[in-house]
Amino acid sequence: MGRLIGRPAAAFGAGVVTHLVGDLLPHRDFDLALETLLLGGTLLALAASEGVHSPAFLGALGGVAPDVEHGLALLGLMDDDQKWFPTHTGRLPHGCRIRSLANQVAIGAIALLVLASVRGSDT
């Protein structure tokens, strides 16, 4: 999404919006260790391929930024009632938890197709 948007600040904001949409959809959350590993690997790959100042990387940061408050709560640095992101506070519904990976695989495949098409149009 960030690569499509093309402007760093707007890409970061679009990332936050995609997080909101993702939270609204039924999805499966993994344990913290796996999520951290997947996140770290994805961010490292994006940083290496796109650069840390790229809209793609900044869009990804925007996409994960809302969950920083979950990490702060897990570390005891924030109380659950201090969270502000609407799908984390109940102001907007959080998508039901499912066991299937189908949604994540479909969203990942769509994201890769979009990235491939944007890359193809750059050359």
Ligand SMILES: [Zn+2]
């Ligand atoms: Zn979230």
